[in-house]
Amino acid sequence: MSGKNGSITIAVASGKGGTGKTTVSTALARAAHKEGRKVTMLDCDVEEPNSHIFLKPRMEDKWQVSITVPEVNKEKCTACGECGKICAFSAIIVLGESAMTFPELCHSCGGCWKVCPEDALGEIKREIGMLRTGKGLGGIPFIYGSVRIGEAMGVPLIRQVKEYIDRDGGLTIIDAPPGTSCPAIESVRGSDFVLLVTEPTPFGLNDLKLAVEMVRVLGIESGVVINRCDVGDNKVREYCAAEGVPVLLEIPDDRRVAEAYSRGELPFEALPDLEKKLSDLLGDILEITSKSKETAANK
């Protein structure tokens, strides 16, 4: 994703929801901005975007995002069934005298249009959500997507948000959705580094393992932030040590963080001694990514 010009993309993800992805990603963007770096913040959690609550951006522009789905011309369709064979999502199927579509299942891959021998498929637009651009605290470029209520197709919208990755020498921080399914994978895919936020609980550990496996399949460097590090047990640390996943930062559970969060303020700004640690975290990530790039370049 990053070019030779030094652009870096860091995705902040987690298997488990509610571990602090948004808190960490916005804090990281803020830290980078304070250091004078050129930073862009993308909220790819299109099903539940919330970075804007903390970054308080002045939104400048917004528009609808649509995907193209097939429309069957029943005069031309011969019910040959080719479209149904190529569709992996049952969004188009031939039964009876012609093809029928289920637009809400369509991933807009284009396969059915290509294989239709009768030129019987037209194109119609289906709105899936909104994209908004603006500037957050201190002028940080901020872009987020939000899917239409009831919409299950988040991935094409996430791709649109990712079009705003800074490929011109800057740093991009991505707030990814939780979990390890398509939206999470699409959000972190192509990043230079994935920062996995977890908590030291059995749930945190279980979902961290899934997330670590996901980034390994994608071949991306990763590290862990343990949030609320003084609750729960030691098993997340033991797992990270055994798997060679670096724990880059531990953040204690602190009432001041919860209070700031409830007011919609950047939560970690309530802990003044964390500022240096966040700056170090950013430094560590940049060092890891530059090393892995050198290794890749030497190969």
Place this chain on the structure above:
Amino acid sequence: MKIAITATGNSLQGPVEQRFGRAPGFIIYDTETKESKYVDNKQNLNAMQGAGIQSGRAVADQGAGAVLTGHVGPKAFATLDAAKIKVYSNVTGTIEEAIKKFEAGELEHTGSADVEGHWM
């Protein structure tokens, strides 16, 4: 006519499976020859989406003219409707009992889905 009954396994004494899209299999019963066979549908159990559509396709491929099951969602119903397959929902008891009720004309087919889709 062939009828498809949602099933948990290859037994006429087994219960009518209450889910259509994610039924583990179908008993295909021929009302003329009185013969039946089991068709596996397990690949659909773990489908993320579109299970009802694929199950509809599967029973259409078997040449069924009617489906006896528990509940049918909107996409499955649309699929079965397009294939001109009559849907008999809210059928309970064993598969054998369901066949008897169908042959005795005690079941009434439905004109729409009886449950919401799980996704939309």
